[in-house]
Amino acid sequence: MDDEKQGWQELGQQLRVDAVRVSGVAGSGHPTSSMSAADLMAVLISKYLRYDFDAPDNPANDHLIFSKGHASPLLYAIYKAVGAVTGEEMATYRQLGSRLEGHPTPDIPWVDVATGSLGQGLPIAVGVALAAKRLDQLDYRTWVLCGDSEMAEGSMWEAFEEASFAGLDNLTAIIDVNRLGQSGPTRHGWDLDAYRNRAEAFGWHAIEVDGHDVEAVDAAFAEAVATKGKPSVIIAKTKKGAGVKSVEDQLNAHGKAVPDWEDAVKELGGDRDIRVAVPKPPTDGTPHVFDAGALQLPTYEKGGDKVSTRKAYGDALAALGSARGDVVALDGEVSNSTFSEIFREAHPDRYFECYIAEQQMIATAIGLQVRGWVPFASTFAAFLSRAYDFIRMAAVSQARMNICGSHAGVSIGEDGPSQMGLEDLASFRAVHKSTVLYPSDATQTAALVALMADIPEGVAYLRTTRGNTDILYGADETFEVGGSKVLRSSDDDKVTIVGAGITLHEALKAADALASDGLAVRVIDLYSVKPLDATTLTEAVRATEGRIITVEDHWPEGGIGDAVASALAEAQLDIPVKLVKLAVSKLPGSAKPDECITAAGIDAEAIAGAARKLAG
Numbered sequence: 001m002d003d004e005k006q007g008w009q010e011l012g013q014q015l016r017v018d019a020v021r022v023s024g025v026a027g028s029g030h031p032t033s034s035m036s037a038a039d040l041m042a043v044l045i046s047k048y049l050r051y052d053f054d055a056p057d058n059p060a061n062d063h064l065i066f067s068k069g070h071a072s073p074l075l076y077a078i079y080k081a082v083g084a085v086t087g088e089e090m091a092t093y094r095q096l097g098s099r100l101e102g103h104p105t106p107d108i109p110w111v112d113v114a115t116g117s118l119g120q121g122l123p124i125a126v127g128v129a130l131a132a133k134r135l136d137q138l139d140y141r142t143w144v145l146c147g148d149s150e151m152a153e154g155s156m157w158e159a160f161e162e163a164s165f166a167g168l169d170n171l172t173a174i175i176d177v178n179r180l181g182q183s184g185p186t187r188h189g190w191d192l193d194a195y196r197n198r199a200e201a202f203g204w205h206a207i208e209v210d211g212h213d214v215e216a217v218d219a220a221f222a223e224a225v226a227t228k229g230k231p232s233v234i235i236a237k238t239k240k241g242a243g244v245k246s247v248e249d250q251l252n253a254h255g256k257a258v259p260d261w262e263d264a265v266k267e268l269g270g271d272r273d274i275r276v277a278v279p280k281p282p283t284d285g286t287p288h289v290f291d292a293g294a295l296q297l298p299t300y301e302k303g304g305d306k307v308s309t310r311k312a313y314g315d316a317l318a319a320l321g322s323a324r325g326d327v328v329a330l331d332g333e334v335s336n337s338t339f340s341e342i343f344r345e346a347h348p349d350r351y352f353e354c355y356i357a358e359q360q361m362i363a364t365a366i367g368l369q370v371r372g373w374v375p376f377a378s379t380f381a382a383f384l385s386r387a388y389d390f391i392r393m394a395a396v397s398q399a400r401m402n403i404c405g406s407h408a409g410v411s412i413g414e415d416g417p418s419q420m421g422l423e424d425l426a427s428f429r430a431v432h433k434s435t436v437l438y439p440s441d442a443t444q445t446a447a448l449v450a451l452m453a454d455i456p457e458g459v460a461y462l463r464t465t466r467g468n469t470d471i472l473y474g475a476d477e478t479f480e481v482g483g484s485k486v487l488r489s490s491d492d493d494k495v496t497i498v499g500a501g502i503t504l505h506e507a508l509k510a511a512d513a514l515a516s517d518g519l520a521v522r523v524i525d526l527y528s529v530k531p532l533d534a535t536t537l538t539e540a541v542r543a544t545e546g547r548i549i550t551v552e553d554h555w556p557e558g559g560i561g562d563a564v565a566s567a568l569a570e571a572q573l574d575i576p577v578k579l580v581k582l583a584v585s586k587l588p589g590s591a592k593p594d595e596c597i598t599a600a601g602i603d604a605e606a607i608a609g610a611a612r613k614l615a616g
Helices: 002-026 031-036 038-048 069-081 121-136 154-165 192-201 214-226 261-267 309-323 341-346 358-370 381-396 424-429 442-452 502-516 534-543 560-571 593-600 604-615
Strands: 063-066 142-147 171-177 205-210 232-237 327-331 351-353 374-380 401-406 435-437 459-463 485-488 495-499 521-525 528-530 547-551 578-582
Touching (some): 002 038, 002 069, 002 261, 031 038, 031 069, 038 214, 063 069, 063 121, 069 142, 171 192, 192 205, 309 327, 309 341, 309 401, 309 442, 327 341, 327 358, 351 358, 358 401, 381 401, 381 424, 424 459, 424 560, 435 442, 495 502, 495 560, 495 604, 502 547, 521 534, 528 560, 547 560, 578 604
Parallel strands (some): 142 171, 205 232, 327 351, 327 374, 401 459, 435 459, 495 547
Antiparallel strands (some): 435 528, 485 521
16 A cells, blocks of 8 residues: 555645646646645546546446646546656646647547536436436546536535436545635635535535545545435535645745746646556447337428427427437426427427426436437526526537527417517527527428437527417428528518528518508528528518518517528628528516517518518
């Protein structure tokens, strides 16, 4: 043990030296947050982490997630110690074009997800651990290095609750309790019992330890691995900046290079060249494969009984699950409203009930897609705003996932404004490389759900409507991401009307009323809001001499109107464009759906009035 102990101690010092050096050369970074956890990570990678760095896609690999992503100097020092990166690459830390960014991202093959927005690593790790237990059915373990500051985030406790409820004994959280946050001491300082009491109350096995006593750390890891039936958390008392007197346990050292860093390297004992042979998984592992068959999407008769797009989402998702064994579904305890319950009934082994914990639902989906599963997460559109930071970071993580927001807009009616998603199109349009789809009938919805599973990158969002609507399209109609449909057109069209979802039906009513008055209009179903069919749009605007109306069940900011305006601006048309945006401009209240639509000024009568005025 003495030789092993000395080896861990020396490795811990090497990790500190490398963290100090890369931050010093870069002139920025978080070396002190890295130094506190160095001994913890030295023991972990030497003995407990099972990972083949030459085969990062090995399904049997453990997963190491830095929830405290600002400790990236420590993570990169680990990669150097295992021979995955060179000293030369370490010198590029935080430089333009380097994959060693200030906070880790999956540009590095051994990084599962981007972290840095605190409170996200542990929730996502819950998703990875769930994938191991329920989907892959393999015994890999997920390790998560957490900061004590982020323990104030509510999302961390959503993760604690879910991990305990699911009995994730393949998950170990390591809380680096170094006492100091960015601007001052953390809420609980070095009161380890405060963390222990909370963790145990949530059903975790908690282990307190001196994070700089490598023998005690070794025993703690062994205890965590041996614990069955519940997740484990190692609560480690450490010192921020450990090993360098000028910054050790000192305020105002966070997020800065260590002053006189070259002297600090000497104080830590100088350079070492320790190479760690990380234990590899005992086998390559073969993930479980679920049955699959031919895709048979639900069909609806054009002009037949009305069907809501949220119901069509559930029907189509269940059909997709029968055709593809890699498709999984998650919901936030509203599955009888989003209709993901249809998937749950058909494929209970691939359904995840996340309860009223939207942050954890999205985090779980991100974790599942880490292992190659294709998640569809659903809840009311309004409630997704709770999880927006996870959605934003999913894009940074280059995650491939699908989200459905139901009960969008004032058309939900009596439930009132707290339940009306009126910001969702704007928020999802703003996400990097996102796809935003807004189907107008059940046939279209089913087709788009199937297409979503094959979108190659990014977060895909589907907006569904609560009320039953007419079936506009036959079963033989085809759709594509980035497409649109022209439902009314003639050579005499004077105005273009663009709608989607519930407002498309209002636009069609308006078009029929205007036609009886002798005013021909073109109606476009803009079911793909991002990417947008600019070609069809600009052709229609030219044909109607620049006169165009957009109508949406959404706030004016950032929705369909702004998407169309942006596309027309980029097109640089050589004719003047007169764009009228009809949207929900006043705070709505509770009323019947038709009354809400009328009060918002987005009904057929309002559209027709705007068209008459625009046509002169």
